[in-house]
Amino acid sequence: MHQSILVFRNFRYLKWALSVAAVSILLYVVHEPEYGLPNGGTLLGYVLGTFGALLILWLMWFGIRKRRYGAGGAPVEDWLSAHIYLGLTLIVVATLHTGFQFGWNVHTLAYGLMMIVILSGVFGLFAYLRVPELMTNNRRGMTLVQMMREISDLDTACREAALSLGDEINRIVLKASQNTRIGGNIRRQLSGDDPECATSEASRAVRHLADHAPPSQAEGFRALMGLLARKEELLSRARRDVRYKALLDIWLFFHVPLSFALLGALIAHIVSVFFYW
Numbered sequence: 298m299h300q301s302i303l304v305f306r307n308f309r310y311l312k313w314a315l316s317v318a319a320v321s322i323l324l325y326v327v328h329e330p331e332y333g334l335p336n337g338g339t340l341l342g343y344v345l346g347t348f349g350a351l352l353i354l355w356l357m358w359f360g361i362r363k364r365r366y367g368a369g370g371a372p373v374e375d376w377l378s379a380h381i382y383l384g385l386t387l388i389v390v391a392t393l394h395t396g397f398q399f400g401w402n403v404h405t406l407a408y409g410l411m412m413i414v415i416l417s418g419v420f421g422l423f424a425y426l427r428v429p430e431l432m433t434n435n436r437r438g439m440t441l442v443q444m445m446r447e448i449s450d451l452d453t454a455c456r457e458a459a460l461s462l463g464d465e466i467n468r469i470v471l472k473a474s475q476n477t478r479i480g481g482n483i484r485r486q487l488s489g490d491d492p493e494c495a496t497s498e499a500s501r502a503v504r505h506l507a508d509h510a511p512p513s514q515a516e517g518f519r520a521l522m523g524l525l526a527r528k529e530e531l532l533s534r535a536r537r538d539v540r541y542k543a544l545l546d547i548w549l550f551f552h553v554p555l556s557f558a559l560l561g562a563l564i565a566h567i568v569s570v571f572f573y574w
């Protein structure tokens with residue numbers, strides 16, 4: 298997915314969304330409730346509420362539609378472009394439905410969940426537009442598996458280079474190769490970094506010991522430091538790759554489950570207004 302999903306079919310779905318928002322605002326401005334302030338219980342309130350609820354059901358249907366390959370009908374790009382723009386229209390439709398009446402109740406819970414789902418959608422949209430390019434630049438033609446393989450080769454080369462440099466260096470290099478970590482829990486993945494990186498620690502220690510090493514070992518130290526620097530560079534790229542992957546996924550952990558929570562709250566909202574009616 299790239300920029301074209303927003304410009305898709307010459308902004309067709311943006312135009313639809315703007316029309317829906319404009320008609321809702323117009324109706325809201327001209328509508329005069331039979332009594333009291335504008336709210337979800339007026340005639341217009343029911344119209345906008347019903348439309349909003351149907352829109353939410355349709356937006357959720359996208360999860361099913363996108364998995365039905367070769368199902369016919371509009372291509373998935375149409376669905377996604379419409380999903381994004383019409384999803385955003387809900388902000389106008391649902392807010393006007395409420396007549397700006399909010400409180401600590403299940404109605405406002407549904408509204409709040411809807412806003413979080415929309416916000417996570419916006420985050421996901423930006424991730425989809427931006428991250429693939431960052432990922433390609435960071436990979437420089439390599440896959441994550443190739444990076445891992447080279448890191449493992451570098452570990453072997455480092456251990457060999459350390460053999461002639463004494464016990465302490467051997468211990469440091471072995472520790473770095475045994476404690477190499479890429480990824481981990483979700484926080485670590487998203488940070489794209491490892492503040493306790495064993496290889497960076499080893500690099501610092503080897504640099505320090507190189508300053509006090511006899512001239513006969515200078516060449517060996519230089520070679521080892523070169524290998525460690527290359528490994529550090531690859532590690533930081535691999536960790537960044539993991540971070541990008543996590544950014545592409547994380548928002549869906551909010552978007553989809555909260556859509557279902559929204560559906561639950563919406564049903565409770567509708568049932569409760571009819572119950573008290």
Ligand code: HEM
Nearest residue numbers: 337338346347349350391395398399400404405407408570
């Ligand atoms: C079939 C769809 C819907 C119907 C029949 C409906 C009905 C109503 C009614 C009758 C009220 C007035 C309640 C009162 O004044 O006590 C109301 C208020 C409200 N509705 Fe809906 N609604 C629908 C969809 C939605 C949707 C999609 C949302 C947002 C996700 C939503 C959020 C709200 C909120 C926040 C209020 C204001 C509650 C308050 O006064 O504190 N409704 N709705």
Ligand code: HEM
Nearest residue numbers: 353356357359360381384385411414415418419421422556
């Ligand atoms: C209340 C409003 C919304 C609901 C209920 C909703 C619900 C959903 C659902 C159920 C999916 C399918 C995900 C899956 O099964 O993998 C989806 C996908 C998606 N949504 Fe929404 N959405 C809403 C609003 C938005 C908005 C406003 C945006 C962007 C501005 C957005 C962006 C996306 C994107 C980019 C996907 C595609 C995910 C993929 O193909 O990997 N959504 N949404």
